[in-house]
Each structure stands twice: as structure tokens, then as C-alpha cells.
Amino acid sequence: MRITLLVTCICITYNLFTQTFTISGYISDGATGEKLIGATVFDTKTLQGTITNEYGFYSLSLSEDTVKLSYSYVGYTSQKESIYLDTDKQINKKLSASVELETVVISAAEKEEKIQERTQMSTIDIPIETIKALPAFLGETDVLKAMQLLPGVQGGTEGTSGIYVRGGSPDQNLILLDGVPVYNASHLFGFFSVFNSDALNKATLIKGGFPARYGGRLSSVIDLRMKEGNMNEYHGEGSIGLVASRFTIEGPIKKDTSSFMLSARRTYIDLLARPIVKASSEGSVVGYYFYDLNAKVNYKFSDKDRLYLSGYFGRDKFYFNDKDYDPDDYTDAGLDWGNGTGVIRWNHIVNKKTFSNTTATFTSYDYEIYTNLYETDIDDNGDEFQSIFGFRYFSGIRDWTLKEDIDFVLNPKHYIKFGGGVTYHTFMPGATEFKQEGTEIDIPEINLSSDNIHATEFDLYIEDDWEITSALKINYGLHASAFNVDTSFYTSLQPRISARYLINNDLSIKASYSTMTQFIHLLSNSGIGLPTDLWVPATDEVVPQNAQQYAVGFAYTLLNNYEISLEGYYKKMNNIIDYKDGASYLYDGVTEWEDKVESGEGWAYGAELFLQKRIGNFNGWLGYTLSWSDRQFPTINLGEKFPFKYDKRHEIDIACVYKINEHISLSAIWVYSSGQAISIPVAKYLGTYGQEVYYYEGRNGYRMNPYHRMDINIAFHKEKKYWTRTWNFGAYNLYNHKNPFFIYEDADLSGKGVYKQVTLFPIIPYFSWDFKF
Numbered sequence: 005m006r007i008t009l010l011v012t013c014i015c016i017t018y019n020l021f022t023q024t025f026t027i028s029g030y031i032s033d034g035a036t037g038e039k040l041i042g043a044t045v046f047d048t049k050t051l052q053g054t055i056t057n058e059y060g061f062y063s064l065s066l067s068e069d070t071v072k073l074s075y076s077y078v079g080y081t082s083q084k085e086s087i088y089l090d091t092d093k094q095i096n097k098k099l100s101a102s103v104e105l106e107t108v109v110i111s112a113a114e115k116e117e118k119i120q121e122r123t124q125m126s127t128i129d130i131p132i133e134t135i136k137a138l139p140a141f142l143g144e145t146d147v148l149k150a151m152q153l154l155p156g157v158q159g160g161t162e163g164t165s166g167i168y169v170r171g172g173s174p175d176q177n178l179i180l181l182d183g184v185p186v187y188n189a190s191h192l193f194g195f196f197s198v199f200n201s202d203a204l205n206k207a208t209l210i211k212g213g214f215p216a217r218y219g220g221r222l223s224s225v226i227d228l229r230m231k232e233g234n235m236n237e238y239h240g241e242g243s244i245g246l247v248a249s250r251f252t253i254e255g256p257i258k259k260d261t262s263s264f265m266l267s268a269r270r271t272y273i274d275l276l277a278r279p280i281v282k283a284s285s286e287g288s289v290v291g292y293y294f295y296d297l298n299a300k301v302n303y304k305f306s307d308k309d310r311l312y313l314s315g316y317f318g319r320d321k322f323y324f325n326d327k328d329y330d331p332d333d334y335t336d337a338g339l340d341w342g343n344g345t346g347v348i349r350w351n352h353i354v355n356k357k358t359f360s361n362t363t364a365t366f367t368s369y370d371y372e373i374y375t376n377l378y379e380t381d382i383d384d385n386g387d388e389f390q391s392i393f394g395f396r397y398f399s400g401i402r403d404w405t406l407k408e409d410i411d412f413v414l415n416p417k418h419y420i421k422f423g424g425g426v427t428y429h430t431f432m433p434g435a436t437e438f439k440q441e442g443t444e445i446d447i448p449e450i451n452l453s454s455d456n457i458h459a460t461e462f463d464l465y466i467e468d469d470w471e472i473t474s475a476l477k478i479n480y481g482l483h484a485s486a487f488n489v490d491t492s493f494y495t496s497l498q499p500r501i502s503a504r505y506l507i508n509n510d511l512s513i514k515a516s517y518s519t520m521t522q523f524i525h526l527l528s529n530s531g532i533g534l535p536t537d538l539w540v541p542a543t544d545e546v547v548p549q550n551a552q553q554y555a556v557g558f559a560y561t562l563l564n565n566y567e568i569s570l571e572g573y574y575k576k577m578n579n580i581i582d583y584k585d586g587a588s589y590l591y592d593g594v595t596e597w598e599d600k601v602e603s604g605e606g607w608a609y610g611a612e613l614f615l616q617k618r619i620g621n622f623n624g625w626l627g628y629t630l631s632w633s634d635r636q637f638p639t640i641n642l643g644e645k646f647p648f649k650y651d652k653r654h655e656i657d658i659a660c661v662y663k664i665n666e667h668i669s670l671s672a673i674w675v676y677s678s679g680q681a682i683s684i685p686v687a688k689y690l691g692t693y694g695q696e697v698y699y700y701e702g703r704n705g706y707r708m709n710p711y712h713r714m715d716i717n718i719a720f721h722k723e724k725k726y727w728t729r730t731w732n733f734g735a736y737n738l739y740n741h742k743n744p745f746f747i748y749e750d751a752d753l754s755g756k757g758v759y760k761q762v763t764l765f766p767i768i769p770y771f772s773w774d775f776k777f
Contacts (some may be wrong), residue, residue, distance in 0.1 A: 024415075026092045026356040028063040031056050032100035033076060036254075037235025037263060041206055042129070043077040043099070051354045052416040058229070059310075059351050063413035075099060078618070092305065092356045119567040120512035120559040123469055123504050124480040126212035126571060128154055128614070132204050134623070137661045137671050139715035139734045141195065143772035147207050147228065148189060148197040149176075153657040153673060155612035155627035156211050156573075158650045161680075162711075162745045162764045168650045169211055170309070170553075170575055171608020171633030172223025175526030175539075178225045182300075182314045184345040187369035187401055187539060191294040191320055193269075198318050198343060202241055203250040203267035203298035205231045212573055213502040213516025213554045216481025217409065217421055222551040222577060230314055232265030232302050245772035247271050263302040288326035288362035295319060308353040315346040322746045332380035341371030359411040363425075370400030370432070374550035390623060396437040401539040402430045407463070419482075422466040429524070431457040433540050433597050438763040457539045459489035461523055465498070478503040487523040492544050498522035504559075514571075515556045522549045525581050527601060538597065545598040549579040567616045577606035606648065609697035624660030631655075646703040653678040670718055672716045677710040684747060684759065708744040709761070713737045727777035733769075740767040 031043040039060025046053035047064070047071045056062045064676040071089050076082040080099040087093070135150045148167055152159040160166025160174075167189075168179050177185045181199070189197050210218070210225040218225050231254060237253030250269035257264055258623040274291035300314035319342030326334045347365045374396040382388055407425025414420055452672045467481025525546065527538040542548040557571030580619055581601045610631030617623045633648040640646070655677040663669045685698035717734035737743070745764040752758050 005591045008768070023068045024065050025068060025089050026063055026413075027071075027073070027089070028061070028092075028353070028356050028413075029094045029096040030060045030372060031062065031077070031097045031099065032060055032393075033080075033322050034100045035234075035236065036239075037098075037260070038205060038232050039671040040077045040080070040099065041229070043075065043080075046074045046076070048072045048074055054413070054416065054419070057359065059359075059361065061353070061411070063359070063411075065357070065413065072249075094335070094356075094474065096307075106475055109732070118561045119569060120504070120506065120510060120561055122559075123477045123502050124210075124213060124215065125502055125504070125514040125557060125559070125569075126156075126555055126573075127208065127210045127517050130154075130207045132201060132207060133496045134661060135207065136201055137669065137672055137717075138659055139671055139717035139736070139768075141218070141715075141736055142247050142351070142768065143243075143732060143770040144196055144248055144736070145201040146197050147199050147204065148226075149203055150659075151207075151209050151226065153625075153627065153659050153675065154209060154572075155614050155629045155655075155657070156610075156631075158629075158652055158655065158677070160194065162743055164192070167224070167226070169209075169224035169403045169757070170573060170610070171606065171631065171651070172575075172577070173523070173526065173528070173580070175528075175537075175576075176221050176223035176522065176549075176551075177226055178218065178224065179228070181228050181316055181345055182230050182312075182347050183349070184316075184365045184367050185220075185362060185403065186316075186345060186367065188341065188343055188345055188371075191296075191318070196294075196484065197744070198296060198316075199228060200250055200252075200269045200296050200298060201267075202243075202250055202265050203230050203265065205229045210366045212518060212553050212571075212575075213479075214500055214520065215421075215479060216483045216498075216500045217423065219463055219465070219483045219498065219520070220461075220522060220524075222522050222549060223575075230298060230300050231265045232312070233265035233300060235260055235263045236269050239777065240776070243772050243774045246770050247273055254607040257301070257303075258410050260304075262301070264299070265300045267298040268296065272302075283395075288324070290324050292320070292322045294321070308488075310351040312347070312349040312351070314349075315344075318342050332378075334378050334380070335375065336374040339371070339373050340689035344368045346522060354410075357413045361409040361423075363405070363407050363410075365406075366403070367404045368400065368402040370398065372396065372398040393439070398432070398437075399434045399489055399538055404428045417471045419469040420467070424462070424464040425571075426463075427461040428458075429459040429461065429541060431524075431539060431541050431618050433457065433538055439757045456517040457489065457541055457583055458641040459487060459523070459544070461488075462486040476503070485521060485523075487548065489541050489543055492542070494523065494542060494548050496548070496550070510562070511558065511560045513556075513558045516554070518553050520553070522551075524600075525549065527581070527583060528599065540597055543598060544599065546581060546603065547579050549577065549581070551575055565617060565619050567614075567618065569614045570611070572609075572611045574609040575607070577608070579603050580606050580635070582635075582640070584639065602637050602639060604635060604640070606633070606635050607645075608648075610635040614715070624658070627655075627657040629655040638695045642701040644702070646705070647681040649681055649704060651681050651704070655761070664756060665723050669719045669721070670717070671719075672714065674712070674714045676712040679710050679744070680705055682708060682747065684748075688757075706747075708747060712740060713741055713743060727775055729776075730774040732772045732774065734771070736768040736770065737765055742766075 031040045041058050043056045044053060045062050045064050047066055053064050054064045056559040066089055068090055070086060072086045074082055074084050075097045077099055081102045130150055135147055136145045138150060151157055156170050159166040174451040179189050191198055193742045206229040208227040233254040235256050242251035242252040252267035254265040271293045274293045296318040298316050304310050321340050323338040325336045334683055345367045351360045352360045377393040379391045390413050405425055405427040409423035412420040454770045463485045464773055465483045468481045471477045480501040485493045485496050496644055498519040500518045504512045504514045506512045523542045525540050553575040555571055555573040557569060560568045583600055584602055613628040616625040632649040634645045635648050636645045658674045681704035683700055683703050686701050687699040688696050691697040695767055713734050716738050717732055722729055742763040744761045745761050748758050750760045
């Protein structure tokens with residue numbers, strides 16, 4: 005009996021002395037109040053730690069004892085404190101930036117999670133300040149063009165912001181702005197993206213090994229987060245460049261409680277060119293412009309509750325009108341497209357270990373092409389009348405989404421995320437309208453359209469970041485989704501797993517496997533960024549696309565300053581679609597879009613090398629990609645495999661930023677890629693009726709010349725009493741290399757057929773004037 009009592013007392017005493025308590029809270033920027041995503045909280049005594057989630061929240065459970073905590077984030081001064089942990093505590097920390105805003109130097113953070121320690125592979129974060137420091141096409145900084153400089157990411161045609169990740173198509177990229185999908189990410193026919201860098205706080209690219217919380221696309225996740233707004237002071241920044249200007253302002257609505265951010269951008273090509281065009285065309289008006297608006301408000305109700313409201317709206321407008329030239333007979337035509345997004349989000353700390361995020365979102369994309377011909381004539385009675393012949397084509401997509409995401413920190417070894425959502429899609433896959441007025445036979449309006457398609461998509465997921473041992477850590481999970489459209493109901497289970505094994509403190513090996521399902525397709529009518537691409541759902545006749553991706557590699561940190569990763573990957577894609585030969589995107593009132601496409605398969609595999617320097621006055625990266633990407637369709641290329649249009653065997657990307665001193669910084673990029681695969685005829689002959697018939701040897705069987713280019717930028721910073729100004733001077737295609745845009749057939753002086761190359765951009769100098777206050 006005494007022995008039993010003694011054992012019981014020992015057990016009770018042991019439990020009392022080994023109780024665990026939880027420290028939780030938020031880590032934010034001390035100057036602005038912006039939450040710091042991925043900041044590190046680390047106990048130097050037990051070597052236990054965690055990082056903040058995408059809303060700056062952390063939770064760390066430790067045994068009762070004196071703990072020595074370090075709070076750190078790249079580019080910020082670390083904070084340390086020792087406390088005796090005998091109860092649960094909520095500790096919010098504000099870190100101070102260790103560098104001034106105008107510099108691009110990145111300093112090390114103590115115990116920052118290094119590349120070899122992360123479970124997730126195929127993931128790259130690009131600091132927004134680095135994106136702004138890089139040379140920019142016509143002076144307009146662009147987050148998507150910066151991502152084109154990363155290994156595994158192919159750009160589209162010359163100058164465009166298209167993204168092709170590991171052999172995938174643009175529709176296979178999940179582009180998120182504050183968690184909301186953006187369906188068309190291009191301005192100016194693809195030469196600029198819709199994302200204003202001044203409005204962004206964080207940019208992340210995931211190419212593989214996708215965490216289970218992401219779904220709906222096959223090839224990548226591009227996660228962009230907008231600024232929340234300064235909680236303490238009013239600040240603004242802007243830029244005046246050759247083609248566009250932008251302005252951003254942020255500040256507190258109520259200090260330490262609520263804030264706002266408002267950002268706007270507009271081109272003025274139309275304003276500058278209008279007098280010239282009007283004079284040279286005898287009164288005709290031709291113009292183009294685009295604009296973007298970003299807005300965000302956040303309100304802190306309590307230490308446990310915060311509400312966010314954010315949105316984006318942007319449009320492109322191209323127009324032509326020659327009424328001033330001939331007011332009786334003229335043409336009015338145009339092309340108009342744009343996106344709109346909105347999100348309301350509620351963050352709630354349920355308890356010391358549980359964080360919830362409830363979100364409702366809306367996103368839309370639409371475009372319209374129109375032409376109206378006006379003709380004035382005289383009837384039999386001598387009266388003047390006007391006839392109108394009109395054509396209009398429009399299409400679009402709208403989504404409403406409600407979702408719930410939960411972070412549950414079981415203990416320092418297990419970080420669990422789970423949640424689910426439902427999305428209601430409305431697809432408008434194309435409508436053509438004709439009208440005719442003022443003629444013998446008036447046609448008020450004829451609408452030839454495919455019916456709108458309504459679909460509902462459901463998602464559930466669970467994932468766990470599990471530290472099995474100090475060396476072995478895995479992230480595993482399951483994404484389950486379903487799609488209901490008309491009479492079809494598709495389901496999909498998508499397992500995901502990523503693992504890393506630390507060989508030593510500086511080196512790890514990694515591997516990942518993921519399956520992805522995509523219930524929507526993009527019918528691409530051109531490769532030059534025109535907005536006439538159609539978003540369509542999986543239907544009874546066109547099934548969802550899916551992919552499996554395997555990746556393996558290693559990650560190494562050298563001298564605590566250089567990060568090196570090498571990855572190999574293999575991806576198999578099924579049920580991808582494309583237009584049949586000769587099919588048109590315009591709806592003719594007879595042929596449904598399902599009858600214009602066919603399904604096929606795709607393969608992509610290769611290796612990627614990434615070397616990055618993040619610390620010091622000189623930083624940047626070097627990327628190299630060796631890759632293959634093929635497609636196969638039953639009736640295209642006689643059913644044989646053929647290279648994907650953007651299959652580029654070799655690609656090299658170098659980006660660097662050098663801070664010469666406090667007032668001058670220099671940046672440069674150099675890119676090289678193998679030539680684009682295209683189809684050109686190898687012979688021609690006269691057909692039965694005397695027409696020219698071209699003979700091709702396989703789809704995409706010809707390679708254009710390799711592409712290479714250097715861009716450079718020099719920035720001059722000067723601090724005034726209340727504000728800072730920066731002059732940027734740079735050049736696109738510095739050594740004026742004639743890069744191929746497309747190839748066409750022509751004849752030489754002897755009449756012999758030859759192929760000629762068209763080059764789009766020579767050397768283009770630019771400047772911009774930036775300011776901050």
C-alpha cells in the first residue's frame with residue numbers, strides 16, 4: 005500500500021513539474037503594424053520553435069520552466085526575452101526594421117528557418133522590395149515578370165507577363181490576390197500584369213509538393229498578399245513613368261485599432277498619343293489605356309478578433325472611332341476586358357492553440373468586343389436616314405466562395421491545418437450579338453449564345469506538418485473536392501506529401517508527391533495575350549483535368565549566406581484540352597464549344613538549379629532549368645506526341661541588386677532560353693483547283709533562334725526633410741539583341757520563298773520618378 009502511494013505521489017509530482025503551457029500571439033512590423041508572415045519564434049534553451057502563419061499568428065507549447073525566446077524575421081532586428089512559463093501567455097511582438105525603406109539590403113535573422121530546414125520544396129518567396137529594385141519593362145515593376153526569372157518558370161512571347169510553370173499552361177496557375185482567384189492577370193495584351201507592386205506585401209510561388217490546403221489547379225500557386233495599411237502613421241508612395249503613374253496611400257483610421265490602404269494606377273498612352281493620332285489620321289481617334297484600383301481595410305475588434313475587407317478592380321479599354329473624319333459614315337469599335345475581386349475575412353483566436361479564418365469572396369472576369377458601322381443615306385422621298393450594323397461578342401466568369409480554415413497547433417511537433425469551402429461558378433462561355441437598324445429589314449437584336457453554365461465546387465482538406473525526429477520532417481495531407489455541373493457530379497481525392505531529411509545543419513534532401521485536379525479549362529485562341537480566351541467548366545462531355553507530380557532534390561546553405569537548391573521533377577497531365585484544327589472561338593449559333601475541342605495528355609520533366617544570396621549589399625539569384633514538355637491529342641499531329649509550344653530545353657536567369665552606397669543602387673538581369681517551338685511548312689504545292697497547299701512535318705517541329713537579353717537599372721535615392729525621392733534610369737534589351745517574336749514566309753529578290761524573323765523590341769531606355777512620404 006505504501007509503495008502504491010509512493011508511486012502515485014511520484015507520478016503526480018512528475019506531471020506537475022512537466023506541465024506544458026502555450027505562448028501565442030501576433031508578430032508585426034513595429035512601424036506599420038503589418039503582420040509579419042513567416043516570422044520565427046524560437047526557444048534557444050529547448051531548441052523548439054515555430055513560425056507565424058499568413059496572418060502573423062503563432063502558437064508554441066513548452067514545458068514549465070524558464071524559457072529564452074527569440075523573435076526574428078528577415079530584415080528586422082531580433083528581440084529576445086527570458087520568462088518563467090507557469091501559465092498560458094499571449095505575447096504580441098512588434099519588430100523594428102533593421103534597414104531603411106530605400107535600401108534593398110537584406111540582413112540575417114537569428115534562427116530564421118533556412119531553406120534546408122523547410123519541409124516544403126519547390127517554393128520561393130520574392131521580397132517585394134527586391135521586385136521593385138529590379139529593372140522593369142518601360143519602368144513598370146511587375147511581380148509576374150520577376151517570377152519569370154525563377155527556375156521552372158517559362159515566360160510567354162517577348163515582353164509578355166505569361167507564366168508557364170513546369171510545362172503547364174496559363175490556366176493551370178492558381179493566381180490568388182488576398183486569397184481570391186484572379187482569372188486574367190494581364191494588361192496591354194500581356195505586356196503588364198494586373199498587380200500593382202506598391203499595393204503588395206508578399207509574393208510566393210509554389211511549383212510542386214502542394215500543401216493540401218491548395219486545390220483547383222495543376223501547375224502552380226501564385227499567392228499574393230496586399231498590404232494591410234499602416235496602423236500608426238499616414239504614408240504614401242508613388243511613381244511617374246513613361247507609360248503609367250501610380251499612387252498608394254495608407255494609414256490609421258483609428259490608431260492601433262483600424263487602418264486602410266488605397267492604391268491606384270493608370271496608363272496615359274491614350275492621352276499622349278491622341279493629338280498625334282488625330283492629326284495623322286484626319287480626325288480618327290484610336291486609343292488604349294488600363295487602370296487598377298486596390299483597397300483594403302482592417303479592423304481590430306479585440307486581441308482575438310480582426311476583420312479584413314479588401315478588393316481589386318481593373319480594366320483595359322481599346323477604342324477606335326472615325327466620326328470626326330466622316331460624321332455620316334463612320335465606325336465605332338472597341339475591346340474591353342477586366343477583373344473584379346472582393347473579400348471579407350474574419351480572423352479569430354479560438355484558444356491558445358487554435359486559429360480560425362472565415363472568408364467570403366467574389367471574383368469576376370469579363371471581356372467584350374464590339375463594332376458598330378454607321379451609314380447615312382437618302383430615301384426615295386429625299387429624306388436622310390442612318391443605318392446601323394452592329395456586332396458584339398462577350399464572355400466571362402463569376403465565382404462566389406465561402407470557406408473556413410483552421411490552424412491547430414497540437415504541440416511543437418505537429419502543426420495541423422484543416423478546412424473546407426464551397427464555390428458557386430457562373431460561366432458565360434461566349435455570346436455573339438448582331439443588330440441592324442434603319443434598313444428595309446430591321447433586326448433589333450440577334451443573340452447567338454451558349455447558355456450560361458452554373459456549377460458548384462466543394463473542397464475539404466487536412467494537413468499536418470509533423471517533425472518526426474530532429475532530422476526528419478514531413479508535411480502530409482489530403483485534399484478532397486467535388487464538382488457538380490448539370491447532370492454530372494465529379495469527385496476527386498488528392499493525397500499530398502513532402503518530406504525533408506537533414507543530413508547535417510546545412511544540408512538536407514527533400515522529396516514530394518502531389519495529385520491535383522482542375523475542374524475548369526481555358527480555351528486559348530492565341531498566344532499573344534489577347535483576352536479572347538474562354539473559361540469553361542468540366543461538363544458531361546469534357547471531363548476534369550488532373551496531374552500527378554513527383555519531385556526530389558537537395559537544399560544547402562553555404563556560409564550562412566548562400567542558399568542552393570537542386571530539384572528534379574516529373575509531371576503527367578491528363579484530360580487537357582485544345583481547339584480542334586480550324587475551330588473558332590466565336591459562337592455560330594450551331595456548334596457548342598464542347599464540339600470544338602478535344603482532350604489529350606501532357607508530360608513535363610526536368611531539373612532546376614537555384615542559387616540565391618539574400619544578405620548584404622549585393623544580393624540576387626541565379627537559376628538554370630533543363631526541361632522537356634510534350635503534348636498528345638488523338639487527331640492532332642496524326643496522334644503522335646509533339647513538343648509543347650513553350651517547351652524550351654535550356655533557360656538561364658540571373659538577377660542581381662547591388663547597393664553601392666546610401667544614395668545609389670544598381671540592378672541587372674540577364675536571361676537566356678532555347679528557341680520557342682513553332683509549326684512552319686517545309687514545302688508547298690498546287691492543289692486540285694490551283695490553290696497553294698502547305699506541307700508540315702509535325703506540330704511544333706521547328707525551333708526559332710535562342711532568346712537572350714540584358715536589362716539594367718540605376719537608382720538615385722535622396723532623402724528630403726519629409727519625403728524620399730528616387731530617380732530610376734534603365735534600359736530594356738541593353739545590347740539590342742534581335743530576339744524572335746514570330747516568323748513569316750516571304751520571297752527574296754529571285755522570287756524564292758524564304759522565312760523571315762520579326763523582332764518586337766530593340767533597346768528601350770526608360771526612366772521613372774518615385775517618391776515616398
